[in-house]
Amino acid sequence: MKPSNQQGFNAIDLFSGAGGLTLGLKRAGFRVVGAVELDDLAAETYSANHPEVQLWQEDIRGLDPRKVRRALGLRRGELHLLAGCPPCQGFSSLRTRWRSISVEDDRNELLFRFLDFVVEFRPRAIMMENVPALARDSRFFVFAEKLQCLGYYISTDVLDAAAFGVPQRRRRLIVLAGDSKPISLAQPIPYRYTVRETIGFLPEAGNSGDSLHDLPETRTAKVVALIRAIPKDGGSRSSLGKDHQLDCHKRCKGFYDVYGRMSWNDVAPTITGGCANPSKGRFLHPDQDRCITLREAALLQGFPMTYKFSLRRGKYSAAEMIGNALPPEFVQRQAAQVIKHLGG
Numbered sequence: 473m474k475p476s477n478q479q480g481f482n483a484i485d486l487f488s489g490a491g492g493l494t495l496g497l498k499r500a501g502f503r504v505v506g507a508v509e510l511d512d513l514a515a516e517t518y519s520a521n522h523p524e525v526q527l528w529q530e531d532i533r534g535l536d537p538r539k540v541r542r543a544l545g546l547r548r549g550e551l552h553l554l555a556g557c558p559p560c561q562g563f564s565s566l567r568t569r570w571r572s573i574s575v576e577d578d579r580n581e582l583l584f585r586f587l588d589f590v591v592e593f594r595p596r597a598i599m600m601e602n603v604p605a606l607a608r609d610s611r612f613f614v615f616a617e618k619l620q621c622l623g624y625y626i627s628t629d630v631l632d633a634a635a636f637g638v639p640q641r642r643r644r645l646i647v648l649a650g651d652s653k654p655i656s657l658a659q660p661i662p663y664r665y666t667v668r669e670t671i672g673f674l675p676e677a678g679n680s681g682d683s684l685h686d687l688p689e690t691r692t693a694k695v696v697a698l699i700r701a702i703p704k705d706g707g708s709r710s711s712l713g714k715d716h717q718l719d720c721h722k723r724c725k726g727f728y729d730v731y732g733r734m735s736w737n738d739v740a741p742t743i744t745g746g747c748a749n750p751s752k753g754r755f756l757h758p759d760q761d762r763c764i765t766l767r768e769a770a771l772l773q774g775f776p777m778t779y780k781f782s783l784r785r786g787k788y789s790a791a792e793m794i795g796n797a798l799p800p801e802f803v804q805r806q807a808a809q810v811i812k813h814l815g816g
């Protein structure tokens with residue numbers, strides 16, 4: 473059926489992943505009509521949660537934007553919002569920290585593929601999210617300039633999702649662009665949701681009946697002993713004596729957060745694709761001697777308890793999808809600004 477104004481504001485999600493962005497748009501009142509995602513596991517997860525959305529499971533570089541527009545029955549200018557998060561590894565600060573210039577990466581061209589969809593659809597509004605490092609990259613200036621040449625008014629900033637109702641520190645570059653005037657970014661809220669409020673109510677992991685909360689952990693005796701020794705509620709391995717450190721930690725400095733515990737009364741650290749592995753960051757439960765479960769990671773990203781993630785490729789692939797997502801609550805608040813711009 474052709475999307476129209478009578479059915480609310482319509483949106484397309486490019487690089488849709490597991491659907492965090494789509495969920496936020498839907499909660500704000502958008503009808504998401506189309507999505508593009510290359511990875512089969514992410515596409516499977518997306519469709520399990522958003523079966524009504526037409527999903528192109530293919531490489532966006534080979535997908536003709538006109539074909540998508542025609543398949544959706546939209547004329548130029550009829551799309552209300554084009555949203556998306558072009559993959560960001562090419563600009564990630566972890567990689568660029570070691571070099572003064574941006575890392576060249578094939579994925580950078582995906583940012584410009586997003587523009588091809590703008591040109592084809594001429595949407596009324598645009599939402600683009602990425603890692604903060606992109607804001608300092610010359611390619612971002614080219615991207616912004618091209619949008620301006622197309623007649624869009626741009627608002628952009630690096631915002632922390634923790635200030636927008638997400639129980640997690642997560643700094644992200646956000647771009648909102650409007651066709652007739654700028655769209656103000658959402659204002660931060662004074663309240664911070666904590667780890668306790670978000671995961672403190674969950675039943676014990678392992679036997680809860682929720683497969684995302686029950687996956688077993690396999691760790692060597694040495695690592696189990698290290699985890700047990702980390703002080704509860706916010707402790708770090710730096711507080712242990714040298715004797716309790718793993719050999720690899722004795723040899724290298726830095727990465728102080730690895731094998732750290734989250735604090736009950738604070739927001740969580742950034743949930744990354746490595747969130748199922750305590751050697752990748754501060755991902756230990758505040759007081760249980762284990763890593764957070766996939767369900768806990770998903771809740772800290774702002775997904776509801778009912779959200780499904782495919783476990784077909786195992787725990788670490790599911791963690792990758794969860795960590796890659798844009799927190800729905802953050803999206804919802806920004807998308808509400810777009811709805812205002814559209815006159816909703």
Ligand SMILES: C[S@@+](CC[C@H](N)C(=O)[O-])C[C@H]1O[C@@H](n2cnc3c(N)ncnc32)[C@H](O)[C@@H]1O
Nearest residue numbers: 487488489490491492493510511531532797798
């Ligand atoms: C940052 S994640 C998107 C997260 C998503 N917006 C969410 O909120 O859950 C980027 C996604 O782009 C997908 N992707 C990467 N290269 C692609 C390509 N060439 N064509 C289509 N999708 C691609 C990845 O598989 C990944 O799921």
